[in-house]
Amino acid sequence: MKDARYPIGPFEFSEVVGKDQVDGWIEEIRLFPSKLASTLSGASxxxxxxxxxxxxxxxxxxxxxxxxxxxxxxxxxxxALTEDTPTIKPYDEAAWAKLPDSEMPITTSYKLIEYLHERWVYLLTSFTEEQWQATFNHPDAGIMTLEKALALYVWHGKHHLAHIQYALAT
Structure with a gap:
């Protein structure tokens, strides 16, 4: 692996996005829990x-x-769907990773991901073209459309899945 921090490369986004691409991203969100389960299967x-x-x-x-x-x-x-460009609250991911609930068995978080993604896909498949352009303001990343946020979270899942696969293979 060239750079263990970014095993699939950095996030990239093309500002021109078609319906087929969005549909593909929704499918990636739908499939992520099963890919995670497959990767974790048999891990001690x-x-x-x-x-x-x-x-x-x-x-x-x-x-x-x-x-x-x-x-x-x-x-x-x-x-973003219910407010006009809300400013969202970032969180300290590294500090969250050190909290006691990060030491509990992974089954609970896996189930949470599984059910959350089911609900997320249900919401995503209901979007109108206009809703994909709804925005939120991230204090560090700036204004982001939901279309771009979807692409980012597809990347995010693949990014950490690659981390997990690499760790389990070594």
Whole structure:
């Protein structure tokens, strides 16, 4: 792996997006929990304590982070759909990863991801073309459309799935 921090490369977004691309991203959100389950299948408790790089999060912390992050994203989507460019609250991901609930078994966070993604896909498939252009303001990243946020979270899932796969393979 060239750069363990970004095993699939940095996030890239083309400002010109078609319906087929959006539909593909929705399908990626739908499939993510099963891809995660497949990757984690058979992993021992010892394997869940492995990291993908020195100083990186453990597999267990990554699974809990995915649940935390994707919950935050889902809420951001709902805020953007119901408010006029709301400013969302960022959170300290590294500090969250050190909280005691990041040490619990991953089953709870996996189930949360599974059900959250089911609900998220249900919401996403209801969007009108106009709703994809709804925005929120991230204090660090600026104004973001829901279309771009969807692309970002597809990347985010793949990004951390690659971290998990790498950690479990070493």
């Amino acid at each position: 408790e010892q394997a869940l304590e492995k990291t993908y790089r020195e100083g990186g999060w453990t597999v267990k912390q990554l699974v809990h982070h995915l649940a935390d992050s994707h919950m935050n994203s889902y809420i951001r989507f709902k805020l």
